[in-house]
Amino acid sequence: MAKNGNSMKKGPKINENIFKFFEIMSKNQSSTWSDKYGNYEVFIFKGGAEKKIKEFKNANFLVADFLCDMSFFQCYFDREELEFPEILVSIGSFDVHNLAKQQGSLLNSHLVTIPLPLANDSFGTNRCNLLGNPSFQCIYPNITIIDTYLLSQFKPKENLNGIGEFVGLYFSIIDYCITRNLLFPVDILLFISNNLEVLVRLYYEDYEQFLRRLSVLLVFKCLVMRTSESHQIGCGLDHLFAGHIEEVLKIPHGKAVYIGCILAFVLNPAFKKFGFSLVRLIQIGLKLNWINTKEIIPFLDYRTIVKAVETRSNRITVLNGVRKENCELAFERIYDILKRKEPGYGKHRFEL
Numbered sequence: 001m002a003k004n005g006n007s008m009k010k011g012p013k014i015n016e017n018i019f020k021f022f023e024i025m026s027k028n029q030s031s032t033w034s035d036k037y038g039n040y041e042v043f044i045f046k047g048g049a050e051k052k053i054k055e056f057k058n059a060n061f062l063v064a065d066f067l068c069d070m071s072f073f074q075c076y077f078d079r080e081e082l083e084f085p086e087i088l089v090s091i092g093s094f095d096v097h098n099l100a101k102q103q104g105s106l107l108n109s110h111l112v113t114i115p116l117p118l119a120n121d122s123f124g125t126n127r128c129n130l131l132g133n134p135s136f137q138c139i140y141p142n143i144t145i146i147d148t149y150l151l152s153q154f155k156p157k158e159n160l161n162g163i164g165e166f167v168g169l170y171f172s173i174i175d176y177c178i179t180r181n182l183l184f185p186v187d188i189l190l191f192i193s194n195n196l197e198v199l200v201r202l203y204y205e206d207y208e209q210f211l212r213r214l215s216v217l218l219v220f221k222c223l224v225m226r227t228s229e230s231h232q233i234g235c236g237l238d239h240l241f242a243g244h245i246e247e248v249l250k251i252p253h254g255k256a257v258y259i260g261c262i263l264a265f266v267l268n269p270a271f272k273k274f275g276f277s278l279v280r281l282i283q284i285g286l287k288l289n290w291i292n293t294k295e296i297i298p299f300l301d302y303r304t305i306v307k308a309v310e311t312r313s314n315r316i317t318v319l320n321g322v323r324k325e326n327c328e329l330a331f332e333r334i335y336d337i338l339k340r341k342e343p344g345y346g347k348h349r350f351e352l
């Protein structure tokens, strides 16, 4: 008989080859992931996108409006659209990739995604989220092109948002495992917490390498979701919080997810088991001048949990079991840390 219940438990279904793929992507200009959904080629270079895009014949180009100032993309705006393109190339962020995934699945086209800036993971998933409605399953991209030169043309803050999307994976995986009684994939959780530290160091010391690393880490996240065959492993309570925070503050998704991670941290002891500390998480966000205390404090309230759960009411999450009194105690800890990190904040009133 098993000594304890844990010996019978399994971990989530994540293909361990993603670590090998991560190593290959980190050192090369291109690499290919293969599975039952087909091949997924990832190109990473500095300034090679223009040449690569020209290789795609019989293609339609979906370019995000905010790229209209970049001369690089001028020729793709107002280009006559093909009725049955073999390839769709989506260039930009969330909205344009979502549209391309939907069109691609209707037209049976191959999909090429180019993330600009590195704000979220929509370039590498098969989830489609239109007009804020619940997401649904579409197609995976066949190719992703990451050009660190083009990414460097955005404000660093815009690329920082990708950190939130990556770090959120840690919280989502733990949420997923607790609620489904699965063993924690410790190697993946430690990998995420270690890489947050790597990203912060690179951000200050070598921005080009930061962009490269963050891109590869976002692809890594997409592969966790892809191989586990449940996107919910990559959008747990951090994303539920983010859904509510985005609605209220109108801030970018990745940043809202990062704030969601901070709120999640105190709600279950498991979140501190694999390398993160709440103080460190807050310190990093503030030090990068990316988040600020005024954005977090209004959400330190039980109503935030209620609203977060309401964003996806059928989602299984540890938030369902959080009691009001425990939540208020836990959120007070966040408030204390925020006060310590930004001394001037004491003069503002804190309302629960």
Ligand SMILES: [Zn+2]
Binding pocket: 120, 121, 165, 235, 239, 253, 257
């Ligand atoms: Zn997300």
